Amino acid sequence: MNKNYFAFLFSLFFISISTFAQNEIANTNAKHHVILEMTSNDTLAWKGAMNNIKHIKEKWGTDVQVEIVAHGPGIEMLMKQKATQQMQMAALQKEGVQFAACMNSMKARNLSRNDLVQEAEPVPSGVVEVITKQEEGWSYLKSGF
Secondary structure (H helix, E strand, C coil), rough: CCCCHHHHHHHHHHHHHHHHHHHHHHHCCCEEEEEEEEECCCHHHHHHHHHHHHHHHHHHHHEEEEEEEECCCHHHHHHHHCCCCCCHHHHHHCCCCEEEHHHHHHHHHHHHHHHHHCCEEEECCCHHHHHHHHHHHCCCECCCC
């Protein structure tokens, strides 16, 4: 084999090691990302989810990004007429927590944006939102029973 071939392999090896080291450094500084999936219309589950988020924020503060996605029966958590945790949602939203409402679930229940608490932001599909976040490396937390 010629010297150019070995030089090429050595260069490729060095670049691979450098890239790996840079990724490891970047990961040590990464923020936490947590996606919670709410599929329950049980108000105790909603309260539990708010407590979980509160504890996560207490531990990691601004070093964590949290989103809760409500779909199926869980969409009721974000409905004005049924919301029992709106004060907690408002406080958590001020800390950067996002509340996503599945538009498919809204459509199935004939709900409009006006039926939701102001903290909620519609997303086209709750399950796709959860999957997308997981594919992006977010940690998954199932909320409810």
